[in-house]
Amino acid sequence: MVAATLRPETIFGTTNIWVDPEVEYVEVLVEGERWIISQKAVEKLQAQGREVEILDQVVGAHLVGQSCIVPLVGDPVPILPSSFIDQSIGTGIVSSVPSDAPDDLVALRELQEDEDTLVRFQLDIPFVKALDPIPIIEVEGFGPLPAADVVDRMKIKSLREQEKLESAKEEVYRSEYYSGTMNDRCGDYAGMGVEKAKERVRARMIERGEADLLYEPSGPVFCRCLTRAIVKVVENQWFLAYGDPDWKARVHEALDSMALYPETIRKQFHNVIDWLRDWASTHHRGLGSRLPWDENWVIESLSDSTIYMAYYTIAHILQSSEVDPGKLTGELFDYVFLGDGDQEEVARLNGLDVSRVEEMRREFSYWYPFDIRHSGKDLVPNHLTFCLFNHVALFPKEHWPKAFGINGYLAVKQGRKMSKSKEGAIYLRKAAEIWGADATRITLAQGGEGLDDPSFDEDFAESIKKRLAALVEMATSDWKTVDEWRTVDSWFRSVLHRAIRDTRKAMERMYHRTALKHAFFDLQRHWGWYLRRRGNVPNRKILREFIEVQTKLLAPITPHLAEEIWQAIGGDGLIQLAPYPEPSEDALDWRAEALEDFLKALLDDVRQIMRATAIKPRKVVFYTSPPWKRQVYEKAVGLRLDDRLEVGALMKEARDLPAAKGHADRLPVFCKRLVKALSEMGPRDLERLSWTEDERVFLLDSLDFARSELQADVEVYEEGQTDAYDPMLRASHCTPWRPAIYLE
């Protein structure tokens, strides 16, 4: 009787053997020994290279009631009937350890109460009923019989409670494996940890000729034809030695010299390189090339897909009619890929023109090393890493890959009310039909970047389609323009060039979603503000530059639309061939940006007051800071930049300012307020706002705009101005860049 187990150390707790009385077992001769096992087990053994000769058949029922000797222990135990044995696992014969295996315990209890079965098999009823689990493993948190603890706690009564049994088994096995200790019934292994004892018992039994190895998948594995997979041991298998430490070291080196998109994947690659072991690179079946030096084998497809980028460079030549693949020799490829050998000789050997050979060499040299290979993240632990291994093995350093790009898996965003994709999938052709190619592309770009799984958001596609149409309309219609240049023109040019810079940066890292934000959404928003500031009459140069830049920035993402605009505005040639915009440093105008930001913040403040007070004002009054406040403010900024801003220090400097002379009584309060406000500000804003003389001029200049934005009359005074309209005495609240506000 040969029982199979994953837990050899529990042999000490064996109380009986289980067989299925209904099943036909076979008696076989295995390398000189007679075994009784299941028929399925015969196939497995044969697949694993064992010689098995079938001698006889024996029904399980005939075995029931007999007894057999437990190896290593040497005691006899009875053979008992059970129907819970899965014949496709192990040998179809189970050694029963009710102390530590919940299945066995429940089976034993069921049998002990099943008088019919006991009688039917003419079993010694008192004897069977007296069978008790044998405690063998001590583990913290459990009594001497861990299986009994868990089965009772989970109230498992029957073998039919499969799910509970599974989780019971897992709990017991895990606890015992990591923290269990063999008790003193376990002979030489008493006191030993389970993890260790398991290996020792296994080795000992094999050594004594009382056990043998059977390989089995860790879980059920099914073929596409629905038969269950078994483990086969094959001989003369070919491997790629990815486990070789020297090779690994060079692959690490290659990886370090590469660019990765996104960079965050690098750690994973290094890890995979370390973790990879020798790879079985051939098999007997399936698609693939025959192994050249051993025609019995087919090259496993992951193994020969790793340098086909090199093949691509010359594929068009090899596939031309004048080349006979059957005649090609290794010398040709040595010459083309490595530059080894003499071209005349190579051409003659392969029956090719020298010019053909040269052409191949030229093509390969032109394309190699490849700039980037882009693939899904599931290929990191195999194809992409293999690719690197094999390039390192075959090619000189200068032909190692320069970059890999990795992305997640696209999914259709779920739970959208207007989902057009009930099945969770949208065909590319369908998407192009519904939204058009450009809107589809931009939706994909917006979906996600880096290793995220991008989602296709149909609401977004719908909305962006309209916005793109509006963009074409905007870019191609006739605008009334002016030549006059204002602060807001400088401002727009500044944000435009920042957008160029930021878009380029994002594109270079292949962060398309980020690029889109800078190139489209931010620019559109800024353009909206610009037009309002300009009363819908843009500066001629600005309009032209904006349309041109925006179109070029978008060209990689929405090529058709960009081309259409490009033609309409009389662009030179194809936009696809036009250079991507370059940011110009001198377009950046932080002063203009600070001024516009100041205006936005001021209008925001007014709106906030309106909301808080529920006043819908017909008149809005701003009070700007007088010279003494501005000077104290500038001192404070200076101190803050020096990191020495404190009320005391500021007071000291402020007292000496001539402009502050008549305001000594107000200095302490003002200084305190400044210190608090400036302490919370970052260095960037501080520098932007360190000068104050433009505030009033700019505000006066923007009066008309403020009036139309606020739908109210707007006035500006300086604090202390004698004719100021200030019924609520608000003026004194002003700070530089924070004018006081009065609404009525």
Next chain:
RNA sequence: GCGAGGGUAGCCAAGCCAGGUCAAAGGCGGCAGAUUCAAGAUCUGUUCCCAUAGGGGUUCCCAGGUUCGAAUCCUGGCCCUCGCACCA
């Protein structure tokens, strides 16, 4: 179990490595207003809670810690995704 990544407002998502400019970009969705005969489109405002003066309160998975100061740094915990092989 091993390896990698992650948890941010109704949703998607930036920020985190280099702490302060963060009630937190941008988008989608929602709400309100303008426009319109109306709808759609467009534009504007708004979308954590409270607030009759630009303010206050509570937030960035949870619990601690470091710091004058934490979405960001440290420790512990909970949860999620992916990969784990001879298959592309």
